[in-house]
Amino acid sequence: MSGIRGMGSVKWLAIIILLCFIQVSSQGAISKNTLVVESLSPFEWSSEFVNLNGGHIHGRVLLQARSNASRLLAVKGDRRDPLDSFQKYRGGYDVxxxxxxxxxxxxxxYGFAIGVAWLLxxxxxxxxxxCKLCCCNHARVAERRSAAYYWIPRILALLLSLFAIGVIVTMYIRNRQFHTRAFKVRDTIAGSANDAIGAVRNVTGTxxxxxxxxxxxxIPGLNDGILGNTVNQLNSQANNIDRIVGDNIxxxxKxxxxxxLALIVLLSVALFVVVAGLLSALLGWSTIFFLIILIGWLIAVLTWILFGVFYAANSVTxxxxxxxxxxxxxxxxxxLAELLPCVDEATSARASNVVKQGVKNIVVRANGNLNGLRQAGAGVQPSVSLPALCDPIGPAPNLVYPTSCPSGTVTLAGLPEVLAPYVCNVEPVTTTCLSQRRFVTPSDDAAIRDFSAAGRSLEIIIPTITALTNCSVVYNTFDTIVTQQCPPTxxxxxxxxxxxxLLSVALTLLSFDWIFANHRNKREHYASRRDPEYTNVVKP
Incomplete structure (x- = not known):
C-alpha cells in the first residue's frame, strides 16, 4: 500500500475518479487468464489431536497477490503517454x-488545448x-447603418444567451444527480468495508x-495462546481495512x-455573466461591457478545461x-487491492485452520468424555446406550465443512439435550440417581455443555471466515458496482x-458576439448624435 500513499494529492484525485466515474466499457476483450490459487503446506497430525504448527492445503482466489507480477487489466493500446515522449501506454489499469x-x-x-488557446x-x-486605445486614438466617422446591422448581434446574443441559460439550468440539475450518484458509489464501498470489518469483529468476538x-x-489447538494470537492478527487486519477505507471515504x-461547490460557483458566475451580457447587448451598456467580456472569456476558458477534465474522467471510468x-x-x-483491501490471505487462512481444527479437537475431547459416560451408562439398569458424536469437519488436509452426519449420530449442538435425562443434580452420583438412571455428574454435564457451546460457536463462524479467506466481500462489491452502479453513473x-x-461552445460564441454587439452599439450611439445638418466626424 505504500506506493499509493506516497502519491499525496494524486491519490485522492485517483480515488474520486475511480469511485465516482464508473461505467461499463464496450472496449477491450475480457481476459481469460486462469485463476491463481495458492496453497499452504499441510498440517502435521498427532495421533489424536491436531498440531497447529503448520497449515493445511487451502486454495484462495487472490485479490491481494503474493506474486511479484500482477495481471494487467483494461489494457489500452491507443493512448499516448505525455510523460514518456508521447509513446503508447500499454501498462494497463494501475492506479x-x-x-x-x-x-x-x-x-x-482537446478541452485543455482549446482552453489554453482561448486564453492566449x-x-x-x-x-x-x-494598444488601439492608447496608441491609435483617432477620429471616427459616424455612419448610418440599417437596423439589421445593429440588431443582428443583439438577436444572436439573445439566442445564444437563452441556449446558455438552458444549459446552465440543466447542469445545476445534473450536478445534483451526479453528487447523489457519487455518494451511492461511496456508500457501496463503505458498506463493503463495514461488512468486512463487522465480519472480522464477529469472528474475533466468538x-x-x-x-x-x-x-x-x-484442548490442544485452542489454548497456549493460539486463539489469542489469531484474535490479535484479525483485529490488526480489521484496523488496517478501517484505516485505509476510512481515510479514502x-x-x-471532501x-x-x-x-x-466548484460547479455551482462556476455555473452561478456563468449565469450572471450571460444575463448581464444579454442586458448590456440589448440596452447598450457599453460602460460595463468590457468587464463582462473579460469575465465571460475567462469563464469560457474554465469550462473548456473542465470539459477536458470530465472527458478524461470518462476514459478512467x-x-x-x-x-x-x-x-x-x-x-x-x-x-485492485489498492482500492478495497481484503483481510490478508495468510491471516484469514490461519484463522480458518484454527477454527476448523478447533472444532475437530473439541469433538475429540467430547468423545473422550462421552466414552466414559457410555461405560457409566452401561452399569445402570436398564443400561443406557448413548449415540456416537458426529464430526462436522472432514478429514485433513481439506477439512471440508460441512460433512454429512451418519444416521444415528448426534451433533455437538444436540449432545447436551441427549444427556439431559441422565444428569444427576448432585456429585458424586448417588444410588438414588443411579436407580433413576441418572449417571451423569454435574461437572461432566457442564463440560459437555461447554464443548457444545464452543464447538457450535466455531461452526457458526466458519462460513464467515471462508468469505474472508476467499475475499468474497470485495468480489461481491465489484459485482454490484459493475451490474448496478455502472449504468446510472x-x-x-x-x-x-x-x-x-455545449456551454463552452456557447460562451465562446457569446464572447465574439458581445464584442460585435458592443462595437455596433457604439456606432449606433455615434450615428444618433450626428448633427442632422452637417457633422460627419465625431470625436471618440
Missing part, C-alpha cells in the same frame, strides 16, 4: 502508476484593444468467547463536495469498469461533460 494517469488524462487534451487569444485581443470457555480444559467526501469486469471473470493477481457523467461542451 499507482503515474504513467497511467498521464495517458488517461491526455484523452482530455484573449490575452492577444486584450493587448490589441489596449474466538475470544471460545478461548474463555475452553481455557479450563486445555473521508477524502472522497472531493465530491468540492466538485459540487471506462477503464475502471472494464477492470472490474475482467476481475470478475478471473479474480487473480491484480492491483455513466449516464450521470455523460450528463455533465456533454453540457459542459
Amino acid at each position: 499507482t502508476n503515474v504513467h497511467y494517469w498521464a495517458s488517461a488524462g491526455f484523452t482530455g487534451i 487569444l484573449g490575452v492577444l485581443v486584450t493587448l490589441g484593444a489596449c 474466538l475470544s468467547e471460545v478461548d474463555t470457555i475452553t481455557s479450563k480444559y486445555n 473521508r477524502n472522497l467526501n 472531493i465530491i463536495n468540492a466538485i459540487q 471506462s477503464d475502471t469498469c472494464q477492470a472490474f469486469a475482467e476481475y470478475l471473470e478471473a479474480p487473480a493477481n491484480t492491483t 455513466i449516464e450521470s457523467i455523460r450528463n455533465l461533460w456533454i453540457p459542459l461542451l
Whole structure:
C-alpha cells in the first residue's frame, strides 16, 4: 500500500475518479487468464489431536497477490503517454502508476488545448484593444447603418444567451444527480468495508468467547495462546481495512463536495455573466461591457478545461469498469487491492485452520468424555446406550465443512439435550440417581455443555471466515458496482461533460458576439448624435 500513499494529492484525485466515474466499457476483450490459487503446506497430525504448527492445503482466489507480477487489466493500446515522449501506454489499469494517469488524462487534451488557446487569444485581443486605445486614438466617422446591422448581434446574443441559460439550468440539475450518484458509489464501498470489518469483529468476538470457555480444559489447538494470537492478527487486519477505507471515504467526501461547490460557483458566475451580457447587448451598456467580456472569456476558458477534465474522467471510468469486469471473470493477481483491501490471505487462512481444527479437537475431547459416560451408562439398569458424536469437519488436509452426519449420530449442538435425562443434580452420583438412571455428574454435564457451546460457536463462524479467506466481500462489491452502479453513473457523467461542451461552445460564441454587439452599439450611439445638418466626424 505504500506506493499509493506516497502519491499525496494524486491519490485522492485517483480515488474520486475511480469511485465516482464508473461505467461499463464496450472496449477491450475480457481476459481469460486462469485463476491463481495458492496453497499452504499441510498440517502435521498427532495421533489424536491436531498440531497447529503448520497449515493445511487451502486454495484462495487472490485479490491481494503474493506474486511479484500482477495481471494487467483494461489494457489500452491507443493512448499516448505525455510523460514518456508521447509513446503508447500499454501498462494497463494501475492506479499507482503515474504513467497511467498521464495517458488517461491526455484523452482530455482537446478541452485543455482549446482552453489554453482561448486564453492566449484573449490575452492577444486584450493587448490589441489596449494598444488601439492608447496608441491609435483617432477620429471616427459616424455612419448610418440599417437596423439589421445593429440588431443582428443583439438577436444572436439573445439566442445564444437563452441556449446558455438552458444549459446552465440543466447542469445545476445534473450536478445534483451526479453528487447523489457519487455518494451511492461511496456508500457501496463503505458498506463493503463495514461488512468486512463487522465480519472480522464477529469472528474475533466468538474466538475470544471460545478461548474463555475452553481455557479450563486445555484442548490442544485452542489454548497456549493460539486463539489469542489469531484474535490479535484479525483485529490488526480489521484496523488496517478501517484505516485505509476510512481515510479514502473521508477524502472522497471532501472531493465530491468540492466538485459540487466548484460547479455551482462556476455555473452561478456563468449565469450572471450571460444575463448581464444579454442586458448590456440589448440596452447598450457599453460602460460595463468590457468587464463582462473579460469575465465571460475567462469563464469560457474554465469550462473548456473542465470539459477536458470530465472527458478524461470518462476514459478512467471506462477503464475502471472494464477492470472490474475482467476481475470478475478471473479474480487473480491484480492491483485492485489498492482500492478495497481484503483481510490478508495468510491471516484469514490461519484463522480458518484454527477454527476448523478447533472444532475437530473439541469433538475429540467430547468423545473422550462421552466414552466414559457410555461405560457409566452401561452399569445402570436398564443400561443406557448413548449415540456416537458426529464430526462436522472432514478429514485433513481439506477439512471440508460441512460433512454429512451418519444416521444415528448426534451433533455437538444436540449432545447436551441427549444427556439431559441422565444428569444427576448432585456429585458424586448417588444410588438414588443411579436407580433413576441418572449417571451423569454435574461437572461432566457442564463440560459437555461447554464443548457444545464452543464447538457450535466455531461452526457458526466458519462460513464467515471462508468469505474472508476467499475475499468474497470485495468480489461481491465489484459485482454490484459493475451490474448496478455502472449504468446510472455513466449516464450521470455523460450528463455533465456533454453540457459542459455545449456551454463552452456557447460562451465562446457569446464572447465574439458581445464584442460585435458592443462595437455596433457604439456606432449606433455615434450615428444618433450626428448633427442632422452637417457633422460627419465625431470625436471618440
